[in-house]
Amino acid sequence: MLMQQLLNGIVVGSVYGVFALGFTLIFGVNHIMNMAHGTIFMWGAFAGLFVVLTFDAPFLAAVLAGAIGGGLLAVVLDFFAFRPLRKRNAPEFSSIVSSIGASFILLSLAQQVTATRVLRFPFETFPVVILNFMGLRIQLLQLVIVGIVVVMVFGLLFYLYRTSYGRQIRSVAFSESTSKLLGINPMAVNFQVFFISGALAGIAGVLIGIVFNSVHFMMGEPLLLRAFVVIILGGLGSIPGALIAGLLIGIVQTLSVAYLSAGMADAIVFSLLFLVLLFRPTGLLGGATSVARVTRS
Amino acid sequence: MLTIENLSVGYSGIRALRGVSLTVRQGEIFALIGPNGAGKSTLLNAVSGMVPAAEGSVRLEDETITGRPAHRIARSGLIQVPEGRRVIAPLNVRENLELGRQAAGQRGSDSSDLDKVHSLFPILAERRDQLAGSLSGGQQQMLAIGRALMGRPRILLLDEPSLGLAPVIIREVFNALVKLNAQGLTILLVEQNAKMALETAHRAAVIEQGRVVHSGDANALMNDPVVADHYFGRAAA
Numbered sequence: 355m356l357m358q359q360l361l362n363g364i365v366v367g368s369v370y371g372v373f374a375l376g377f378t379l380i381f382g383v384n385h386i387m388n389m390a391h392g393t394i395f396m397w398g399a400f401a402g403l404f405v406v407l408t409f410d411a412p413f414l415a416a417v418l419a420g421a422i423g424g425g426l427l428a429v430v431l432d433f434f435a436f437r438p439l440r441k442r443n444a445p446e447f448s449s450i451v452s453s454i455g456a457s458f459i460l461l462s463l464a465q466q467v468t469a470t471r472v473l474r475f476p477f478e479t480f481p482v483v484i485l486n487f488m489g490l491r492i493q494l495l496q497l498v499i500v501g502i503v504v505v506m507v508f509g510l511l512f513y514l515y516r517t518s519y520g521r522q523i524r525s526v527a528f529s530e531s532t533s534k535l536l537g538i539n540p541m542a543v544n545f546q547v548f549f550i551s552g553a554l555a556g557i558a559g560v561l562i563g564i565v566f567n568s569v570h571f572m573m574g575e576p577l578l579l580r581a582f583v584v585i586i587l588g589g590l591g592s593i594p595g596a597l598i599a600g601l602l603i604g605i606v607q608t609l610s611v612a613y614l615s616a617g618m619a620d621a622i623v624f625s626l627l628f629l630v631l632l633f634r635p636t637g638l639l640g641g642a643t644s645v646a647r648v649t650r651s
Numbered sequence: 652m653l654t655i656e657n658l659s660v661g662y663s664g665i666r667a668l669r670g671v672s673l674t675v676r677q678g679e680i681f682a683l684i685g686p687n688g689a690g691k692s693t694l695l696n697a698v699s700g701m702v703p704a705a706e707g708s709v710r711l712e713d714e715t716i717t718g719r720p721a722h723r724i725a726r727s728g729l730i731q732v733p734e735g736r737r738v739i740a741p742l743n744v745r746e747n748l749e750l751g752r753q754a755a756g757q758r759g760s761d762s763s764d765l766d767k768v769h770s771l772f773p774i775l776a777e778r779r780d781q782l783a784g785s786l787s788g789g790q791q792q793m794l795a796i797g798r799a800l801m802g803r804p805r806i807l808l809l810d811e812p813s814l815g816l817a818p819v820i821i822r823e824v825f826n827a828l829v830k831l832n833a834q835g836l837t838i839l840l841v842e843q844n845a846k847m848a849l850e851t852a853h854r855a856a857v858i859e860q861g862r863v864v865h866s867g868d869a870n871a872l873m874n875d876p877v878v879a880d881h882y883f884g885r886a887a888a
Contacts, residue, residue: 518749525739525750532737535699537725537754537802 357490359612360605365496366565367604368503371597373558373577374584375510376428376551382591383527383547384440386449390431390457391555391581392574396464398424398556399563399573406479413480417502417560424556425549431456432548464571472570480564499561506554507597513550514593523547576620580607583627589637599638652677652837653698653729653806658707660690660697667693669861670707675806680828680838682852682869684845684882690861691841692734695810698839699731700724711805726756728805734814734841736791738798740784744775747783747798754802768797771827789820796827806837813844825851845882849873857882 377391401423402416411419435456439448483494514520525533526543533540562577563569584603588595603623610619630638653675660668668690675681683691696702698709700721708717716724725731739747748768752760769776772793778786783794792812799807809828813821821844829851832838842848849855849869856866857878865878872878 518752521742521746521750522753524742528739528741529737531701532733532739533750534701534721535725535731535733535737536750536798537722537730537756538750539720539722 355612359608361490361492361496363605363608364601365499365604366562366608367601368500368597369558369561369565369600370577370580370584370604371600372503372506372554374581374588374596374600375507375593376554376558377578377581378585378588378591378593378596379547379554380551381585383523384436384449384544385446386436386453387446388431388551389450389453389578390435390460391551392578393457393460393464394424394427394431394552394574395555395559395562395577396569396571396574397427397460397559398552399559399569400464400467400473401556402560403473403475403563403569406475413498413564416475416479416564417557420556420560421553422556424559425553427460428548428552428555429545431552432544437544461571461575468571470571472568474567474569475564495564499565502557502561506557510550510554511593519546579620580623583623585637586627587630587638589639592637592639595637595639652712653839654710655694655698656708656710658694658697658709659705660693660702661705662702666705667861668697671858671861671863672707673856673863673866675837675839676854677837678832678835679853680832680840680851682848682855683839683841683858684843684848684855685858687843689858691858692810693861694858695731695808695839695841698724699729699808701731722753725754725802728754728758728803729808730754730799730802730804730806731808732792732795732799732810732812734810736788736795738783738786738791738794741782743780743782744786744794745779747794748775748801751798751801754799754804758803760801760803764801764803768800771800771830772797789816789824792816792820792824793827796824800831804836806839807831808839808841810841811843812840813842813847821847845878846873 373395377388380386380388398420402420405411405419406416435452436449439452480495485492485494514523522533522538522543523546525536525538526540530540559574562573580603584599585596587602588599606626607619607623610622614622655671655673658668658671659666671694683694685691693702697704700716700719704717708715710716711727711729714727716727716729739750742750748765752764774790775794775797778790783791786794812824816824825847828838840848840852849872852869854867855869855872856863857872858864865872865875
């Protein structure tokens with residue numbers, strides 16, 4: 355039973371990690387707390403659901419649609435909500451307010467479109483296949499999700515640390531002005547960062563939508579709050595931190611639901627946050643390795 | 652090569668640069684000297700597109716580059732090595748150099764560029780895997796220059812390359828600049844170390860309070876009693 359719950363926790367936690375990765379990436383590069391990240395996740399889930407319902411598309415196409423939908427939405431968000439502020443060198447606080455505003459617009463839009471209903475992926479979107487392994491009941495879906503997460507994480511790390519594009523992203527994260535002197539176009543970098551961030555959120559949206567078999571306009575909001583916990587635990591701007599903390603939160607939450615009560619889950623997660631802040635104010639991995647180390651210059 | 656005409660820059664009401672005109676000729680080292688706050692760095696940053704010009708124009712050969720975004724100016728071959736080096740600290744030496752290729756843009760770059768930088772500053776080859784932020788000041792200056800060279804500059808702008816470096820390292824950096832110039836690179840140099848700058852440059856200008864107050868042959872400026880009085884009195888002390 356415990357192992358079974360741990361497994362469920364790892365699956366959910368890995369998706370939290372991916373969600374938080376996108377959040378922390380934008381924070382690390384642009385110093386923006388993107389409060390609309392949860393709505394991008396939700397719209398990503400809608401994009402996936404849309405292609406499934408309309409074109410009878412298979413599972414992987416839904417994931418792809420979530421990635422593209424989320425990515426494009428994030429780019430549009432950057433264009434309207436953040437770029438005008440960047441141009442004026444507005445303080446970082448204004449981007450928080452601006453993203454909250456954007457998230458309300460995106461939320462209400464989703465509420466209107468769905469008439470506040472809870473939508474579901476059709477059952478045949480992903481066949482229920484259960485594998486028995488050492489007494490554990492593992493769903494094929496769970497394996498596929500963990501597989502997708504692993505591929506995304508390694509893909510992201512490869513992109514950031516082994517390609518010229520990634521080098522440019524890390525350069526802009528460190529100093530936008532110096533990067534410009536080197537011929538790096540910060541607008542192109544921002545485009546990539548927002549697209550990647552939104553794609554990660556969108557994929558997470560489709561996966562969570564399928565796992566919990568529910569897609570609705572508020573689905574992103576609790577996740578956004580948990581993402582705060584994840585990135586604070588993991589250390590702001592840290593990629594490995596976001597993943598490890600994501601897994602941890604997923605496990606803690608699943609175990610709380612299983613052994614205590616569903617209502618207590620968030621209370622426990624946030625108590626954990628308080629404890630870590632008391633004893634390790636920079637997060638579990640904070641300050642050690644961050645891609646996108648948060649440096650102002 | 653580089654023609655600056657009547658360039659003015661204002662920061663929130665304060666005129667940092669008032670109608671500066673200068674010409675840097677192909678193949679020369681041109682030095683800008685002057686006291687702190689005279690507008691030397693502002694001039695470089697206006698030319699590089701980092702601060703907007705209020706008036707005037709900058710031409711690189713026949714192209715007018717005024718008003719272009721900074722990264723496009725870098726890509727057109729005018730590359731600045733900024734004050735304080737500004738290496739990308741969390742990236743290693745090799746990655747910093749690779750970043751410099753961005754400025755080469757359509758002019759292209761290949762493995763020979765890296766070899767050239769390594770032969771100019773062998774220490775950068777030795778330290779290739781070390782994080783840029785952990786280098787000494789002199790090594791960071793070499794990295795910043797090497798990084799700019801990776802972009803195949805048509806003209807190299809340097810802002811206070813001697814700042815905070817030990818005399819022996821300053822010598823090494825300036826020797827490298829002279830060597831690059833001998834290979835045909837045009838250099839515009841901003842320096843507070845007037846003696847060093849005038850000894851290295853072919854021509855120079857003195858900037859005070861946002862204006863060019865003297866300009867001409869570097870040797871002549873060095874022997875000009877007014878300039879000597881102002882700048883070597885302190886530099887020699």
